[in-house]
Amino acid sequence: MQIYALLPNAEADASWFFQIKGTEMNDNLTPQALRATIRSGEHRGNTSGYCAGHVQCNIVILPADWANDFLRFCQLNPKPCPLLAMSNKPGDVSLPPLGDIDIRSDVPSYRVFRDGQLRDEIPDISGLWRKDLVTFALGCSFSFEEALLADELEVRNVTEGANVPMYRTNLDCTSAGPYAGKMVVSMRPFKAADAIRAVQICTRFPSVHGAPIHLGDPSLIGIDNLAQPDYGDAVSVLEEEIPVFWACGVTPQVALETAKPPFAITHSPGCMLVTDLRNSQLAVM
Amino acid sequence: MQIYALLPNAEADASWFFQIKGTEMNDNLTPQALRATIRSGEHRGNTSGYCAGHVQCNIVILPADWANDFLRFCQLNPKPCPLLAMSNKPGDVSLPPLGDIDIRSDVPSYRVFRDGQLRDEIPDISGLWRKDLVTFALGCSFSFEEALLADELEVRNVTEGANVPMYRTNLDCTSAGPYAGKMVVSMRPFKAADAIRAVQICTRFPSVHGAPIHLGDPSLIGIDNLAQPDYGDAVSVLEEEIPVFWACGVTPQVALETAKPPFAITHSPGCMLVTDLRNSQLAVM
Numbered sequence: 001m002q003i004y005a006l007l008p009n010a011e012a013d014a015s016w017f018f019q020i021k022g023t024e025m026n027d028n029l030t031p032q033a034l035r036a037t038i039r040s041g042e043h044r045g046n047t048s049g050y051c052a053g054h055v056q057c058n059i060v061i062l063p064a065d066w067a068n069d070f071l072r073f074c075q076l077n078p079k080p081c082p083l084l085a086m087s088n089k090p091g092d093v094s095l096p097p098l099g100d101i102d103i104r105s106d107v108p109s110y111r112v113f114r115d116g117q118l119r120d121e122i123p124d125i126s127g128l129w130r131k132d133l134v135t136f137a138l139g140c141s142f143s144f145e146e147a148l149l150a151d152e153l154e155v156r157n158v159t160e161g162a163n164v165p166m167y168r169t170n171l172d173c174t175s176a177g178p179y180a181g182k183m184v185v186s187m188r189p190f191k192a193a194d195a196i197r198a199v200q201i202c203t204r205f206p207s208v209h210g211a212p213i214h215l216g217d218p219s220l221i222g223i224d225n226l227a228q229p230d231y232g233d234a235v236s237v238l239e240e241e242i243p244v245f246w247a248c249g250v251t252p253q254v255a256l257e258t259a260k261p262p263f264a265i266t267h268s269p270g271c272m273l274v275t276d277l278r279n280s281q282l283a284v285m
Numbered sequence: 286m287q288i289y290a291l292l293p294n295a296e297a298d299a300s301w302f303f304q305i306k307g308t309e310m311n312d313n314l315t316p317q318a319l320r321a322t323i324r325s326g327e328h329r330g331n332t333s334g335y336c337a338g339h340v341q342c343n344i345v346i347l348p349a350d351w352a353n354d355f356l357r358f359c360q361l362n363p364k365p366c367p368l369l370a371m372s373n374k375p376g377d378v379s380l381p382p383l384g385d386i387d388i389r390s391d392v393p394s395y396r397v398f399r400d401g402q403l404r405d406e407i408p409d410i411s412g413l414w415r416k417d418l419v420t421f422a423l424g425c426s427f428s429f430e431e432a433l434l435a436d437e438l439e440v441r442n443v444t445e446g447a448n449v450p451m452y453r454t455n456l457d458c459t460s461a462g463p464y465a466g467k468m469v470v471s472m473r474p475f476k477a478a479d480a481i482r483a484v485q486i487c488t489r490f491p492s493v494h495g496a497p498i499h500l501g502d503p504s505l506i507g508i509d510n511l512a513q514p515d516y517g518d519a520v521s522v523l524e525e526e527i528p529v530f531w532a533c534g535v536t537p538q539v540a541l542e543t544a545k546p547p548f549a550i551t552h553s554p555g556c557m558l559v560t561d562l563r564n565s566q567l568a569v570m
């Protein structure tokens with residue numbers, strides 16, 4: 001299951017929102033200030049609960065000869081792989097659209113993979129940097145969960161302090177070169193009226209998975225048992241609720257599982273790239 | 286069941302769209318030209334299939350002392366009672382926002398009610414006009430059904446050439462003076478992905494019932510049997526489909542049933558006010 005960790009994604013830790021509502025709120029730092037503490041090595045842990053209102057990103061770093069197909073894969077599968085930014089050219093460590101970033105040092109913890117095998121977990125990748133590396137920053141569900149919570153919808157994984165449950169579906173992604181696989185979805189249960197409201201809210205955020213891709217009967221998308229998610233934790237589905245499914249940022253991980261690039265770097269689970277972008281800036285209206 | 290006919294609404298005749306797709310398309314007339322033929326008495330029948338792309342309205346005409354509460358009822362219940370236009374003042378026969386209209390003659394057929402009892406069905410109400418009458422024009426589902434069809438969603442009642450099925454729910458409208466009652470909903474079945482798309486499309490059209498108010502289990506809103514609609518025709522709900530429910534223009538009829546105004550005029554079923562407004566102009570984005 002090492003591959004599982006290849007693209008650890010934001011969905012894997014929902015404690016951020018829980019903390020926002022609780023006593024552990026850590027939003028006193030600006031994204032710039034937080035990244036400075038990360039860059040200096042002072043902050044090495046989870047980014048959950050930091051810089052409320054700001055976009056946090058999944059990171060995938062690939063050699064240039066593996067990057068073009070991955071880019072195509074993102075473009076062909078925008079709901080599970082919403083690309084927010086990428087390197088201007090191979091070797092470039094900046095991501096100007098997201099802030100004053102040095103991708104070698106501004107993520108609290110990185111995972112290094114070779115041929116699909118996890119080999120190392122380190123707080124800085126300056127020593128591994130290569131002139132051919134291309135960085136991809138993908139949107140994550142934190143942004144739309146924040147919008148749902150702002151509208152006073154109950155997000156069950158937040159309420160239960162759990163990781164959102166995620167499932168492999170029978171829905172094929174559109175393949176690009178070596179990248180292929182089934183779509184992974186996250187699930188949040190709602191009463192019907194709130195499910196409809198959630199569709200409206202998330203439609204405003206196409207760059208962070210957008211509207212749900214399914215609701216109702218899980219078996220129609222190849223999910224046998226909601227109580228046994230493939231990733232994350234099961235959450236309660238109450239009477240009168242229907243499960244609502246979003247394309248999930250674990251999907252590219254499945255594609256990377258198939259592709260087995262010789263070298264790849266990702267963020268560690270929960271240790272995201274915190275950007276200057278505001279979640280509200282991702283709203284298309 | 287005379288009261289049933291008190292506010293015959295657009296939903297009661299879906300053949301318009303069926304005809305658009307078939308051979309009976311009658312959209313060669315402009316709304317102005319069609320209203321001229323109606324005003325002259327030349328056209329007295331259904332408006333289904335005429336002036337494709339243009340908004341058609343439900344009409345309710347009430348004495349001024351019964352109008353203010355009805356206006357409040359519409360404002361308090363905008364999803365079932367989406368008010369598109371009303372008289373500038375009692376006795377005014379024009380509706381400038383909707384075109385060059387004389388409401389006494391521009392609807393092909395009117396129904397006249399006294400104390401809630403249907404008393405007459407006539408092609409012109411000039412002889413009955415009073416200085417205290419107030420006209421209400423309400424949006425109808427034709428507009429959003431057109432948008433669904435334009436996106437190539439299958440609208441089952443259109444496919445089956447049936448009237449859309451409508452049901453009384455257990456959802457209370459907000460009452461206003463004598464006007465009160467349960468919400469009536471129309472139902473269209475979709476696969477989940479299309480249901481999600483339908484939410485998005487209809488969200489753009491708040492003035493013609495807007496987004497659905499429920500989807501999934503009908504019993505949660507007090508509907509026991511989908512096969513036995515209270516109004517309209519039952520339609521097939523196929524495997525893998527979920528029923529999707531919209532607030533329906535028959536709702537004000539239930540409110541009028543409760544209120545029993547001494548005098549009221551409505552359009553006859555399927556004989557709508559055809560306006561100069563384009564359906565696309567109702568889109569909020």
